[in-house]
Amino acid sequence: MRRLWCVVVSAAVAAVLTSACATKTFQQINTLERDDSPLRVVLMPLDVQLSELTAGGLHEPKADWTASARVNIRDALVEAFRGRGAELAVYVEGPGDPQVRRDQIQLAVGQTILVHKFQPALKLPTKENVFDWSLGPKVASLRDEYDADYALFVFVRDSYSSGGRVAATVLVGILSMGRYILPGGQQTGFASLVDLDTGNIVWFNRLQRGAGDLRTLDAARSSVSVLLTDFPK
Amino acid sequence: MRSPRFALAILIAAGVATASCATYEPSDQPYQKGAAFRDADIAPAVHPALDTDEAGLWMTMEEAEHDLKTAGNLVRDEALNAYVKGVTCKVAGPYCADIRVYILRVPDFNAMMAPNGALVVWTGLLLRTRNEAQLATILGHEIGHYIERHSVERWRDIRTKTDILMFFSIATSAAGVGYVGNLASIGVLASIYAYSRDNEREADDVGLKIMADAGYDPREAPKVWARLIREEEADEDKKSRIVFFATHPVPEERLDTLKAEAERLASTGFQGGIGVDAYDAAVLPLRAAFLRDELDLRRFSRTEALLNMLIEDGANVGELQFYRGELYRLRNGDGDLDRAMEAYREAENSDGPPPELFRSIALIHMKKGESVEAREAFSRYLALKPDAEDREMIRLMMEPAG
Amino acid sequence: MNVATNRVVVLLAVAVLAAACAKFSLVGPGRLEMADAYTVDSPVAWNETSEGKVQIWTVDGPQLQRLTFVNGLEDGDPLFETKGDSAENMPRYNSAMTPLEIKELIEAGLRVSGANQLETSDFRPQAFGSIPGYRFEFSYALESGLENEGTALAAKKDGKLYLILYTGTRFYYYGKHKDDVERLIDTIQIL
Numbered sequence: 001m002r003r004l005w006c007v008v009v010s011a012a013v014a015a016v017l018t019s020a021c022a023t024k025t026f027q028q029i030n031t032l033e034r035d036d037s038p039l040r041v042v043l044m045p046l047d048v049q050l051s052e053l054t055a056g057g058l059h060e061p062k063a064d065w066t067a068s069a070r071v072n073i074r075d076a077l078v079e080a081f082r083g084r085g086a087e088l089a090v091y092v093e094g095p096g097d098p099q100v101r102r103d104q105i106q107l108a109v110g111q112t113i114l115v116h117k118f119q120p121a122l123k124l125p126t127k128e129n130v131f132d133w134s135l136g137p138k139v140a141s142l143r144d145e146y147d148a149d150y151a152l153f154v155f156v157r158d159s160y161s162s163g164g165r166v167a168a169t170v171l172v173g174i175l176s177m178g179r180y181i182l183p184g185g186q187q188t189g190f191a192s193l194v195d196l197d198t199g200n201i202v203w204f205n206r207l208q209r210g211a212g213d214l215r216t217l218d219a220a221r222s223s224v225s226v227l228l229t230d231f232p233k
Numbered sequence: 234m235r236s237p238r239f240a241l242a243i244l245i246a247a248g249v250a251t252a253s254c255a256t257y258e259p260s261d262q263p264y265q266k267g268a269a270f271r272d273a274d275i276a277p278a279v280h281p282a283l284d285t286d287e288a289g290l291w292m293t294m295e296e297a298e299h300d301l302k303t304a305g306n307l308v309r310d311e312a313l314n315a316y317v318k319g320v321t322c323k324v325a326g327p328y329c330a331d332i333r334v335y336i337l338r339v340p341d342f343n344a345m346m347a348p349n350g351a352l353v354v355w356t357g358l359l360l361r362t363r364n365e366a367q368l369a370t371i372l373g374h375e376i377g378h379y380i381e382r383h384s385v386e387r388w389r390d391i392r393t394k395t396d397i398l399m400f401f402s403i404a405t406s407a408a409g410v411g412y413v414g415n416l417a418s419i420g421v422l423a424s425i426y427a428y429s430r431d432n433e434r435e436a437d438d439v440g441l442k443i444m445a446d447a448g449y450d451p452r453e454a455p456k457v458w459a460r461l462i463r464e465e466e467a468d469e470d471k472k473s474r475i476v477f478f479a480t481h482p483v484p485e486e487r488l489d490t491l492k493a494e495a496e497r498l499a500s501t502g503f504q505g506g507i508g509v510d511a512y513d514a515a516v517l518p519l520r521a522a523f524l525r526d527e528l529d530l531r532r533f534s535r536t537e538a539l540l541n542m543l544i545e546d547g548a549n550v551g552e553l554q555f556y557r558g559e560l561y562r563l564r565n566g567d568g569d570l571d572r573a574m575e576a577y578r579e580a581e582n583s584d585g586p587p588p589e590l591f592r593s594i595a596l597i598h599m600k601k602g603e604s605v606e607a608r609e610a611f612s613r614y615l616a617l618k619p620d621a622e623d624r625e626m627i628r629l630m631m632e633p634a635g
Numbered sequence: 636m637n638v639a640t641n642r643v644v645v646l647l648a649v650a651v652l653a654a655a656c657a658k659f660s661l662v663g664p665g666r667l668e669m670a671d672a673y674t675v676d677s678p679v680a681w682n683e684t685s686e687g688k689v690q691i692w693t694v695d696g697p698q699l700q701r702l703t704f705v706n707g708l709e710d711g712d713p714l715f716e717t718k719g720d721s722a723e724n725m726p727r728y729n730s731a732m733t734p735l736e737i738k739e740l741i742e743a744g745l746r747v748s749g750a751n752q753l754e755t756s757d758f759r760p761q762a763f764g765s766i767p768g769y770r771f772e773f774s775y776a777l778e779s780g781l782e783n784e785g786t787a788l789a790a791k792k793d794g795k796l797y798l799i800l801y802t803g804t805r806f807y808y809y810g811k812h813k814d815d816v817e818r819l820i821d822t823i824q825i826l
Contacts (some may be wrong), residue, residue, distance in 0.1 A: 100303050100780065101782070101806055102806075104303070104779055104780060104781040104806075105781070105804055105806040105807065107779075108698050108699060108781060108804060109696075109699065111698060112695065112696035112698050112699055115696070116696050121658065122658075122659065123659065124659050124682040124693070124694075124695075124696065125659060125660060125661035125680075125682055126661065126680050126681065126682050126694055127682075127695075133695060134807065135806070135807065136806055136807025136808075137807075138806065138807070199807070300779070303779070303780035304778060304779070304780055305751035305752060305775075305776035305777050305778045305779060305780045305781070306751040306752070306776075306778065307780075338751065338752075526746075529724065529743055529746050529747055530724060531723070531724050531726075563726075565729075592735070596733065596735060596736065599733060600731070622755065622756050622757060622758055622771075623735065623738070623758040625758065625759040625760065626734055626735065626738075626758050626759060626760060626769055627735070629734075629760050630733065630734065630735070
């Protein structure tokens with residue numbers, strides 16, 4: 001099977017991913033624009049998956065765990081935003097193209113950020129002290145549909161062994177082969193906040209934890225609070 | 234959301250037989266309409282409870298299917314989709330509502346059914362089945378695997394034996410691959426996950442029965458295999474097997490059994506249809522694109538055999554002769570320019586060659602330094618296709634040199 | 636969302652990806668020399684990575700938009716260098732090719748590299764600096780369905796083929812630097 005990122009990348013990735021940092025944040029802004037009305041953020045469909053790490057090293061996707069985790073993360077996010085005086089509207093997926101295209105471009109940009117901002121070996125010189133990725137102005141349709149100022153995208157992958165979490169090892173997952181999570185039991189993901197007037201990604205956070213069971217609401221709350229570290233006020 | 238490739242890996246990965254599987258013995262009961270469905274291992278419209286391992290598999294499949302809906306190489310042509318779905322439904326009987334069909338632009342013969350009812354058909358298959366009954370043969374075979382739960386059994390085997398990454402490797406390289414070059418390696422990997430002989434016999438048997446139930450002539454079934462074998466035998470390079478064969482091994486013995494069983498069914502006075510016209514009406518409008526994909530693979534001896542078989546079948550021969558000419562022109566070996574020109578002349582004298590025929594004839598003339606003839610041929614092309622996107626370049630190329 | 640997108644193969648050869656493993660360096664703005672054959676004047680700065688005869692420039696990341704230079708292909712060279720199975724399917728350049736066949740070569744190379752639903756339009760003569768070249772527009776989708784657009788400019792010099800391909804996501808990133816690329820093309824000077 002042809003690997004599409006070379007070994008150098010994997011090694012660089014490994015080094016960063018096993019670092020002790022729980023999160024790493026990039027942001028363009030420290031405060032969210034708002035007028036008198038409460039801030040409205042539309043929560044895009046959560047890309048969350050939980051799996052079980054079997055003795056043979058297989059990641060077996062768990063439907064019930066994933067369903068719980070999605071609900072828990074969503075509820076924890078709604079709570080967290082309320083606590084910040086903002087409203088989180090949950091995007092309702094309907095038929096048709098626009099959301100698919102937004103998803104695709106969002107993922108492409110998210111990956112690009114993870115690869116080129118979080119991996120020193122692959123950094124882009126023109127982005128040295130700059131964080132200016134955008135989804136482009138077409139996302140404004142979301143603003144109109146939901147009367148929202150911002151959109152939040154969340155991506156989380158986690159795996160649990162039946163005997164508890166396994167020590168973290170290389171997570172090639174998001175960065176190289178996408179969803180291939182090598183044995184490790186790391187909770188990983190990212191969140192990005194998009195300004196719906198401009199399409200600019202104003203805040204991007206990578207999540208990486210070795211602890212926290214997303215099958216419970218408490219752990220989801222704590223993961224969410226880690227995920228929202230340095231979220232603009 | 235998992236990749237559609239993952240799900241389809243499970244499909245391709247029909248797996249190695251476990252020791253505990255009983256040997257499959259086809260019944261020698263007389264043909265009874267509907268019997269295959271009554272004896273199936275899965276009832277229609279069944280959905281596993283959320284906490285079973287099957288549910289986890291189901292979830293993965295659902296998300297993979299979600300991705301499949303937006304795949305870059307999904308064929309969206311409504312007429313073709315309606316047709317293939319229609320044939321699937323005829324064959325699937327009470328399971329029709331459980332099955333969703335996806336056609337992917339991949340130039341090889343393959344069809345796979347996920348344990349959740351997603352059925353994937355590659356366009357290379359549509360190029361190689363000659364009529365509706367032959368298409369129904371393969372669909373019936375896959376539906377047979379589905380209703381006898383062979384895929385789910387495979388997943389259980391794989392869980393205990395195989396590294397998930399290997400699984401994912403197949404997932405990404407399998408089904409719907411845009412990288413045509415991967416077909417060789419897919420075949421190799423897929424063969425690790427081949428259906429067992431018992432599964433195959435069972436699917437053949439069930440497939441024949443449900444095909445007959447749906448009103449198709451079961452004697453068309455062995456012809457599909459025969460055509461594929463003929464194509465493979467013509468392959469001088471032997472770079473890659475037909476992917477379907479990797480997961481569905483076809484020793485001669487199976488072909489004989491299939492023939493015998495088909496004859497037996499037919500001899501019970503059963504009258505079945507073949508359906509050439511409906512098939513052609515659905516597939517011919519898109520055939521040129523599938524032939525172009527085939528040429529991209531650069532498996533020239535094999536494609537040549539396929540084209541010759543299609544020419545024998547006789548539908549839109551002008552188009553087929555044109556592509557035969559294109560094959561020689563692209564191969565560009567000794568004597569190929571002349572072979573190409575000969576094929577193009579055949580195309581000119583047959584039904585339905587595309588306007589591009591004359592552009593290619595012009596290219597051959599140019600290579601031979603025959604500039605007057607080249608210009609004539611280019612003119613004919615432009616006359617047939619005045620809005621050709623390359624008209625500006627061609628007018629430039631028509632100008633006398635110097 | 637699926638693995639295919641995550642595989643970060645936009646298209647245009649595995650060599651490109653292998654190249655992407657190398658560090659990116661800053662190029663431009665200003666006049667830059669390309670493989671001893673010609674120079675261009677870039678209005679903006681790019682991040683460059685290169686391997687063999689291929690140079691890739693990007694502002695926002697190769698998965699989002701990229702300007703690919705294929706420099707000096709010779710008789711028998713594959714259009715894009717690849718490793719693995721698709722290497723066998725990669726069509727090869729030969730110096731006797733007419734412009735029509737070169738367009739065919741590029742199209743087949745793109746398809747073999749993973750471009751789905753490839754469509755081309757507006758194939759026309761266009762100067763490559765002071766030598767006659769040809770140009771066409773195209774669009775395609777990745778395995779994931781992510782739609783991309785592209786433009787291609789090609790020319791032969793001393794029997795060798797020079798290609799400039801600019802591709803990017805239809806959603807925002809192709810358009811972002813299209814004008815910069817057009818301006819750059821206008822400044823080609825053959826050495």
